[in-house]
Amino acid sequence: MDRDKILLTPGPLTTTLRTKLTMLKDWGSWDSDFNAVTARIRHNLLDIIHGHDSHVVVPLQGSGTFSVEASVATLVPHDGHVLVLDNGAYCKRAARLTSLMGRRCSVLAFDEATQVSPAALADKLKQDPSISHVVLIHCETGAGVLNPLQEIADVCKAQGKGLIVDAMSSFGALAIDARAIQFDALVAASGKCLEGVPGMGFVFIRKAVLDGCAGRSQSLAMDLHDQYVYMEKTTQWRFTPPTHVVVALAEAIAQFEEEGGQPARLARYRSNYSTLIEGMAQLGFKPFLDPTIQAPIIVTFHAPADSRYEFKKFYAAARERGFVLYPGKLTQVETFRVGCIGAIGPNEMAQAVLAVALTLQDMGITSAAPTH
Ligand SMILES: Cc1ncc(COP(=O)(O)O)c(C=O)c1O
Numbered sequence: 001m002d003r004d005k006i007l008l009t010p011g012p013l014t015t016t017l018r019t020k021l022t023m024l025k026d027w028g029s030w031d032s033d034f035n036a037v038t039a040r041i042r043h044n045l046l047d048i049i050h051g052h053d054s055h056v057v058v059p060l061q062g063s064g065t066f067s068v069e070a071s072v073a074t075l076v077p078h079d080g081h082v083l084v085l086d087n088g089a090y091c092k093r094a095a096r097l098t099s100l101m102g103r104r105c106s107v108l109a110f111d112e113a114t115q116v117s118p119a120a121l122a123d124k125l126k127q128d129p130s131i132s133h134v135v136l137i138h139c140e141t142g143a144g145v146l147n148p149l150q151e152i153a154d155v156c157k158a159q160g161k162g163l164i165v166d167a168m169s170s171f172g173a174l175a176i177d178a179r180a181i182q183f184d185a186l187v188a189a190s191g192k193c194l195e196g197v198p199g200m201g202f203v204f205i206r207k208a209v210l211d212g213c214a215g216r217s218q219s220l221a222m223d224l225h226d227q228y229v230y231m232e233k234t235t236q237w238r239f240t241p242p243t244h245v246v247v248a249l250a251e252a253i254a255q256f257e258e259e260g261g262q263p264a265r266l267a268r269y270r271s272n273y274s275t276l277i278e279g280m281a282q283l284g285f286k287p288f289l290d291p292t293i294q295a296p297i298i299v300t301f302h303a304p305a306d307s308r309y310e311f312k313k314f315y316a317a318a319r320e321r322g323f324v325l326y327p328g329k330l331t332q333v334e335t336f337r338v339g340c341i342g343a344i345g346p347n348e349m350a351q352a353v354l355a356v357a358l359t360l361q362d363m364g365i366t367s368a369a370p371t372h
Helices: 017-024 032-049 064-075 089-100 118-127 149-158 207-213 224-234 243-259 261-283 311-320 346-363
Strands: 055-061 081-086 104-109 133-137 162-166 185-189 200-206 298-302 335-339
Touching: 017 243, 032 055, 032 200, 032 243, 055 064, 055 207, 055 224, 064 089, 064 162, 064 185, 064 200, 064 207, 064 224, 081 089, 081 118, 089 104, 089 133, 104 118, 118 149, 133 149, 149 162, 200 207, 200 224, 200 243, 207 224, 243 261, 261 298, 261 346, 311 335, 311 346
Parallel strands: 081 104, 081 133, 133 162, 162 185
Antiparallel strands: 055 200, 185 200, 298 335
């Protein structure tokens, strides 16, 4: 059937028809109408974190990783030392890109089924005064863990360290208030909880550190300070903007505001999450994480123990029924993931659970219980 499948993935995700329809128009990058859209987005993004007094926001072309890389390149001096708090795959990616950019990088490792620890961070910073910046992944989308942003930010502030937050999969859904949480940079993207389409990221940079970032990036395309200065001066993007992505994001933000902003978005995702968890539990599925550290963004489930289970077949059969699942990203145990985000509600999630139930039936699996 020629109908969009529902994406139960952490981005790209299901978007509304309204958002999709805005992409049917062509926009010139020099045109004042388009530049007004960029300005409106930047204003609205700062509203979401209550950041007008403390931060600027700099959009950047590309997927989310481009903006994480740009943040490290722009904020960390060449002789800086970055500590990555690592409890999963996106943390490892952040550490890798930091090293590739020639910045000294250390990793404080945690189990992927736990949160990173503010106390362990405090100890590490005391032991090694050369650390200048800390990188935290707010929601580690690899397993779905919600990390303690406020507490980590408080430790960094108390010890005078810069904090770079990857809030890619949490921004817009989980509360982030720049008046209460001090960070030097916070990164997110268009195609996540704001429910736009993928293609641009944006970075909130603390005004107090902005001037010091001039000329620091060794990459022209990744230089957020340069992008900021050019955008302020001309109202335009430095290089070709992803015009359709930008107008779709403006439309998605308008719907975000109509829905009731971050609290309403979180309430819908929580409702998706509980519908999913309860329905899957009835089929025998077991979530990988303890619910107390689980973000209502993406859920990792253990693979069923039944020998007839095979992810590829399971995925294909659920897809046939209109739902796109996501493979697991853990190295030690076999899992798969289901996203709770996107322009869907609990009705769609209940249908997704039904599709999974029918898929198991087709595969001859009577219980989805894992081995442990
Ligand atoms: C925590 C986190 N960081 C970074 C990214 C960026 O990934 P990409 O470059 O594929 O957009 C993602 C995407 O899902 C993410 O969840």
